[in-house]
Amino acid sequence: xxxxxxxxxxxxxxxxxxxxxxxxxxxxxxxxxxxxxxxxxxxxxxxxxxxxxxxxxxxxxxxxxxxxxxxxxxxxxxxxxxxxxxxxxxxxxxxxxxxxxxxxxxxxxxxxxxxxxxxxxxxxxxxxxxxxxxxxxxxxxxxxxxxxxxxxxxxxxxxxxxxxxxxxxxxxxxxxxxxxxxxxxxxxxxxxxxxxxxxxxxxxxxxxxxxxxxxxxxxxxxxxxxxxxxxxx
Numbered sequence: 001x002x003x004x005x006x007x008x009x010x011x012x013x014x015x016x017x018x019x020x021x022x023x024x025x026x027x028x029x030x031x032x033x034x035x036x037x038x039x040x041x042x043x044x045x046x047x048x049x050x051x052x053x054x055x056x057x058x059x060x061x062x063x064x065x066x067x068x069x070x071x072x073x074x075x076x077x078x079x080x081x082x083x084x085x086x087x088x089x090x091x092x093x094x095x096x097x098x099x100x101x102x103x104x105x106x107x108x109x110x111x112x113x114x115x116x117x118x119x120x121x122x123x124x125x126x127x128x129x130x131x132x133x134x135x136x137x138x139x140x141x142x143x144x145x146x147x148x149x150x151x152x153x154x155x156x157x158x159x160x161x162x163x164x165x166x167x168x169x170x171x172x173x174x175x176x177x178x179x180x181x182x183x184x185x186x187x188x189x190x191x192x193x194x195x196x197x198x199x200x201x202x203x204x205x206x207x208x209x210x211x212x213x214x215x216x217x218x219x220x221x222x223x224x225x226x227x228x229x230x231x232x233x
Contacts, residue, residue, distance in 0.1 A: 001112055002231045005134035007119040007127060009150035013140045014169035016044045017197055018220070019118035022138070023049075025224035027077035032113040035069050037106070038082035038087070039126055045118040046081035050204055058085035058122035061092055061101060067109040076210075080109065086120070088162060094123040094126045102129035123157050134162050140169035141188070143181030155183060163198075163230065167223060192216055 006019040023036035038045040038057075049072050060067055060080075070077035094100065106115055106147040121128045131137065139154055141147045151166055158164060166185070172178050182190065189196075194216045196207055203210045207217045 001106075001117060002135045003115040004227060004231075005117040005130040006139045006140070007121055007130060007137055007154065007196050009120050009123060009153055010134055010142050011121040013142050013147065014191065014197070015121065015140050016040065016042075016048070016118055018138065018140055018167065018169065018191065018223075020045050020200070021206045021208065021220040022032075022227065023114075023116040024074060024226055025210055025221055026114045026116065027074055028122060029221060029224060030114075030207065030228055030230065031076065033111065034114045034116065035078050035109060035112045036116045036118065037067075037080045037109070037136065038118050039086065039130070040082055040118050041084050041089075041121040042120075043084075043087035046079060046083075047222045048200055048204055048206075049079050051081045055128060056085050057083045058080060058092065059147055060105065064101065064105070069110055070152050076207075078112070078164050079130060080173075084096040089120075089126050092096060099129070100132055101121055102126075103133040104134055120209075121227075123153065123206060127157070128165065131158055131162050136163050136165060138165045138167060138227070140191075142164050142170050143168050143175075143178040144177075145181075146210075148181065148184075159182040165189070165227065165230065172196050184211070189219070189226060191223065 008015040026032045026035040141151050168190045171190050172193045196214045196216045198213045
């Protein structure tokens with residue numbers, strides 16, 4: 001089992017769409033038994049994968065209950081859903097002084113090859129738990145100085161404990177600011193801005209299921225291949 005955390009300092013940078021598409025790519029393109037664990041109380045990943053959400057998702061962590069992943073309509077892809085109860089998860093972890101609880105629960109979640117964590121935005125205890133649990137952290141970065149500054153804050157928080165993979169997200173090469181950022185980091189993977197990504201909310205499905213010949217689908221598949229290479233190196 002390998003765990004990939006998808007994390008961002010702030011919302012609105014494409015974090016959840018990337019997490020959902022990576023989970024689908026893992027299950028479909030690599031034929032991996034894959035779990036997407038939604039840790040974001042907004043529960044967007046849960047909704048996009050057609051799940052109704054967790055039944056008091058916080059209770060899994062409070063009681064250290066055995067997680068019960070639910071199968072999706074896609075082969076080899078399961079989900080542990082989120083709901084609004086996760087708003088108190090940072091406090092729960094802090095009060096319980098259980099710094100590796102998420103890591104332990106992942107190990108008890110089932111027989112999976114890959115676990116994708118859709119983390120809530122910010123740098124709290126949930127983020128720290130994900131950092132401890134992950135073998136790789138994928139960080140979407142919008143091509144702008146402010147977003148790159150936020151990425152630097154994540155680097156400082158991680159402190160070299162876990163490998164990082166920054167990904168330029170929502171890229172529009174016609175914008176000068178975006179082009180300059182891409183020139184500064186030509187080695188970072190790129191996921192383009194596209195109405196196709198927005199259409200995920202209409203289809204409630206990963207891009208590769210309804211627009212597999214588009215630029216975003218190719219970019220996300222390429223990103224997944226790079227992740228697999230890093231995990232198996």
